[in-house]
Amino acid sequence: MMPSDRPADSSDAARSGQPHPTDTPEEPTTVSAPPLAFGMGNPTADCIADSAGGLTFDLDAPEHSGTADHWSAALVLRRRAGAADEGEEAEEIRLPLTPNGDGRLRAVLPSTVALPEGRWDVHVAQGDEEPVRLVPGLLDLRSLVDRRPGPSTSPLAVRIPYATKHGNLSLRSWLRGPxxxxxxxxxxxxxxxxxxxxxxxxxxxxxxxxxxxxxxxxxxxxxxxxxxxxxxxxxxxxxxxxxxxxxxxxxxxxxxxxxxxxxxxxxxxxxxxxxxxxxxxxxxxxxxxxxxxxxxxxxxxxxxxxxxxxxxxxxxxxxxxxxxxx
The missing domain is CATH 2.60.40 (Immunoglobulin-like)
Incomplete structure (x- = not known):
């Protein structure tokens, strides 16, 4: 089955008279790398997911590698506004980027950092420069397959990185309990x-x-x-x-x-x-x-x-x- 550019639920919401908060112009295609025609020239990020809900990002960003230890180098997550959020400023989370020892830059999003539900677009920023969207490289999601969380009463954090239809890296986040x-x-x-x-x-x-x-x-x-x-x-x-x-x-x-x-x-x-x-x-x-x-x-x-x-x-x-x- 070929994936569509927009989720079927968006038409359901329209027919039922209720706009859907995730009915946005850029939705996922697959969780593998995007077509090469998209995102050429943008920095690439590999992402590894752990079973607790944490994510590790390793970036190829040559234009920033000389200043990777600068305090302002950051991975920037921006949550897309939904229908109920129009007119409000986009929510943003910045994660510090540091050398990972292999000539790349690393940022870590622990499961303990609350990430409200929604779709988050992933950028890289340096100093006062405008953040640049990241292109997904290797997405290692093996730990998410058949995940069975341990006993706890804290909200369940789920984050899945994916390639959008435009070839950019985004995250879908859920935070639920029970x-x-x-x-x-x-x-x-x-x-x-x-x-x-x-x-x-x-x-x-x-x-x-x-x-x-x-x-x-x-x-x-x-x-x-x-x-x-x-x-x-x-x-x-x-x-x-x-x-x-x-x-x-x-x-x-x-x-x-x-x-x-x-x-x-x-x-x-x-x-x-x-x-x-x-x-x-x-x-x-x-x-x-x-x-x-x-x-x-x-x-x-x-x-x-x-x-x-x-x-x-x-x-x-x-x-x-x-x-x-x-």
Whole structure:
């Protein structure tokens, strides 16, 4: 499947009347090196990810190598403004660059440095010069594959470097706690079954004992479907019948966002979004595509199926069935 320049979720957001905060003009293609036609002449950075969420950058920047020990040499991360941030100054984090002993410059982003959720563009700066975008070299993301965080109640930090469609280096950052990681999805003709794991709570089994799964419609926040789950330690499983979502469907696109919630818990806070972020795939829409299933609804013939949003959150779409499939 060839990747598109823009995430499919941006059209979903437009059709549901809700702009998406990551609907930006420069989105990822793959996590490998970009086409050589892009970014020629810009300095290159290799990046190594560790399993805790930290990143190490090694730069080829010959024009700065003679002054690498100067205090002002820095790796600059700038968070892209979303729809809700228009008019505000871009958030920026500067990391010092120092020689790494191999004739290159190194910057380290520890997992303990909070990086708010979003897309961060990576630059190199020297003194008062305008920062220059970096081109990705080797992206070593092996430690992110099948990542299973250890026990903790602190927010889970996930950072995935990637090459944008313009050939620049960017990061996608998540900071979540608690976090519900989606695993295997089983698609039946009339229901979706999801297996997942809950992280960043003190006692996952006790937390899940009070939890249910909620599907909330973006078109109308008052439309909510609730289904039970089963738990084994931190692992959970639930089945969501499409009939629970399609009774109120009246044509067009309906998107239902999936969360865990503890309605009876006194200390219940915001619902926990179900997402898939614990691997090396920055944009799940391009990799995990699920064919919709034909369903019958009280209104008309439709189709339903799961998908991952631009934030790698798990949602379900109910949409009109194409004429050829009726």
């Amino acid at each position: 976090h519900a990681e989606a695993g295997d999805l089983l698609l039946d003709d009339d229901a979706l079954t999801v297996h997942g794991v809950l992280y960043r709570v003190e006692d996952p089994e006790a937390w899940l004992a009070d939890a249910v799964v909620e599907a909330r419609c973006r078109r109308d926040a008052d439309l909510v479907a609730t289904v039970p789950l089963t738990a084994d330690g931190a692992d959970f499983t639930f089945t969501l019948p499409y009939a629970e979502l399609s009774d109120e469907w009246r044509g067009g696109l309906d998107v239902w966002d999936l969360t865990l919630r503890r309605p009876e818990a006194a200390d219940d806070k915001d619902p926990v979004r179900i997402a898939r972020i614990l691997d090396d795939v920055v944009d799940k829409q391009q990799i995990f595509a699920y064919p919709p299933r034909a369903i019958d609804t009280p209104y008309a013939a439709a189709q339903a199926g799961p998908y991952y949003t631009a934030d790698n959150d798990l949602s379900v779409r109910i949409d009109e069935r194409p004429p050829a499939a009726r």
